[in-house]
Structure formats: structure tokens, C-alpha cells
Amino acid sequence: MTADPADDTRTRILRAALDLFAEHGYQRTSLRQIGERLRLSKTAILYHFPAKEHLLAALAEPLVADLEALLDSAQSQPTERARWTVLEGWLDIMLAHRRPLGMLFHDIALIGRGDTYHRLMEVAMRANDLIAGPNAGRRERVLAVQAVGACSDPVVFFTDVSDEVLRADMLDGARRLLAPLPADAAPRPHEEAGAEPHEDAGAGPHEEAGAGRRAEATAGPPTGATAGPRTTVPPSRREP
Template sequence: MTADPGDDTRTRILRAALDLFAEHGYQRTSLRQIGERLRLTKAAILYHFPAKEHLLSALVEPLLVDLEALLDTARTQPVEQARWTVLEGWVDVMLAHRRPLGMLFHDIALVGRGDTYHRLMEVAMRANDLIAGPDAGRRERVLATQAVAACSDPIVFFVDVSDEVLRADMLDGVRRLLAPAATDAAGPSGASTADRRRRPGRPRALGREQVETARRMHAAGTHSVDAIAATLGVSRATVYRHLDPE
């Protein structure tokens, strides 16, 4: 990452740390290496960040600030609106911080149990409460926790998927997870009659976000129908069906 001449020393240190952590990993990157990249002494680094884990805390800070602002907005809304404000906003925040989040995924625990750790836990608990809704039972709270994971984990594991496609897939998945129809006609196993009859394989339909993504990709002329089908994990016939004007 090229440093902006207008950056102050602290910002330059964070940029260099992010680059080196991405190249070598947190554990194998020393403060001396960061200083050498910037032509600064180790003492100069320690002036801004008294320990290496403070760099991790500072890199996580923008993510935390954005999530806290999102939850502050959602808490003033009606229950159902708040739920989807959190879920859609959570995906957008994760995508906005995609590079540091992916790079720091295995190192965030090294922040320790200080202020950053407690803020992360508080953010997660607030999100779960807003998604589950008031007077939620165990099942609703479990689903809320799963929904947050569905809006977070794919960011780390699908690094080669574009923001647009990944956002559509993640929101489609969480809608399916929380859909009230999922519990209709449930048998003793908890699966609905329709689910028990459905055979595994490619999904036969696209969610709203995926339909919009398919149409944008097709309209741009950069992807064939085969490529769109492969990206979204459906058949060519499914793509053609959704590309037809309604």
C-alpha cells in the first residue's frame, strides 16, 4: 500500500503494519521490520504504539466504530426494521473492512481481554438482542447468533468472490435462515415436509439480492449466462428464468 504524503506518522505506521501483517502474519512481523519499511526507529514506533498488540487494537477500531454506530441507529427503530437494519448493515460494514478483517481474523484474539475485547463482545451481544427481538426464547437467540455469523464468516473464507456477489449470497442465506416459512409443517425432526422431499443439488430459485446481481451482471455485458450461473451456483435455466422481464 503506497503511503499518502499527507499521512501523519501514526497513520503511516498503521498502513505499514497492515501490509506487513498481510505479507508475513502478525506473529512473524516485528516492530523493527515496520520501522525499517518507514525508515523509523523502533523507539519511534513505540512512541505511538507501546506494544505490538496495540497495533491490532488500532486496526480493529474503525470496524468497531462503524458497528457501534450501526447498532445505535437500529435501536431506535421498530423491531422488524431494526433486525434488517442490523443484518444488512452488518454485511456492508464487514465488506467495507474486508481486507483488515480477513488479515486479522486469526489474530484478533491476541488483542487480549482489554477494552477492545470487551467492546467486541458488547457489540456482538447488542446485535444478537436486536436481531432476536424482545422476549426472545432460546431458539430465537440461537438463530440470531447464527445470523450474525452468516453475515460475517463468508467475508473471511470467500476472499476471491466480489463484494457484490458475496453480499447478495450472504443476505439471501440469512433471509432463508430467518424465514418464518422454514418452520411451517415441521415434522418431529424439525424439518418441514417440503424440506424432507427436496433433493440436494443446485437451488431452483434465486433470492431477491441474487436476482438483482444476476441482472446487473447480464446488463453490463461482462458475464455470459454460464458465468452468472456458475457464480451464483444455479442452473442456466434458473438464470434465464430470472432474466426474463416480469
């Protein structure tokens, strides 16, 4: 069975676009430049991608689809296992899509408010909810957002560090974020004498549930989570 020439051309266009976006930035790269690199006319490029922003959305698609599949698989798991399934899987997907992620970091706003943008926002919200756990208080929700950042941002900023080393450092950072506060930790502002208590302050059900989750997080991922295989990103979903 032979490959569809149209699919092959589309893949070549995406690869060339990713290279040129990385070299010159999205704004400074024209469809004409992409065509010249591939010896294709601008009309041929427009046949596959009616506008330049469609290239950006297509480059983001494998990343978004992999994250959606990860969250679907974690949705039915117990809270603690779901938390670390999401964090480890999220990190592995970020590393698998390292090049387009760097490009998207600078040009994500250019995707606009289309379907890809809304899917990215939905993915982020779902990940935060799964990591925070049910009935999470403010502190747990804040830490969940920080943990997602700990498993994302360093991939863009530390491009000279190997996947293996960066993965270990990032997971260590996520564990530290989700660990319980030391018993002798300084009180938070609303806990100091005379301060007006915050709406989440006190030992209500949210705080008690949060304390239990923080205690669970001390040991990091469930047994076997970090020792097991990494999240497998299908070859078809990897960067062009």
C-alpha cells in the same frame, strides 16, 4: 490547513503493519520490520504505539466504532426494521473493512482482554439481541447468532468474490435462516412422542412471539430496505 505530520506517520505505520501482518502474520512481524519498511526507527514506532498489541487494537478500532454506531442507530427502530438495519449494516461494514477483518479473524485473541476485546463482545451481544427481538425464545436467539455469522464469516473465507456478489449471497442466507419452518418440517427432538419437553417447548408467550417474528421474516427486509442505499461507512473509518 495542513495535516499533522504525527497523524500522517501514525497512518503510515498502521498501513505498513496491516500489510506485514497480512503477509507474515502478527506473531512473525516485528516492530523492527515495520520500521524498516517505512525507514523509521523502532523508537519512532514506539512513540506512536507503545507495544505491538496496540497496533492490533488500533487496526480494529474503525471496525468496532462503525458497528457501535450502527447498533446505536438501530436501537430505537421497530423490531423488524431494526433486525434488517443491523443485518444489512453489519454486512456492509464487514465488506468495508475486509482486509483488517481477515487479519483480525486469525489474531483477534491477541487483542487480549482489553477495551477493544470487551467492546467487540458487547457489540456482538447487542446485535444478537436486536436481531432476535424482544422476548425471544431459545430458537430465535440461536438463529440471531447464526444470522450474524452469515453476515460476517463469508467475508473472510471468500476473498476472491466481489463485494456485490458476496453481499447478495450473504443476505439471501440470512433471509433463509430467519424464514419460518415449513408446515411439514420434521419435529424437533423435544417435540417427538415420548420426549421430555424442553423448558422453551410449548406454545407459551415466547414461542407465540417467536412464531410471529418468523412469519414477518418470510418476506425478508421491510419494503425498500434492500433496494435502498447501502450503509455508508465514513472514509475516516475505512481501513488504513
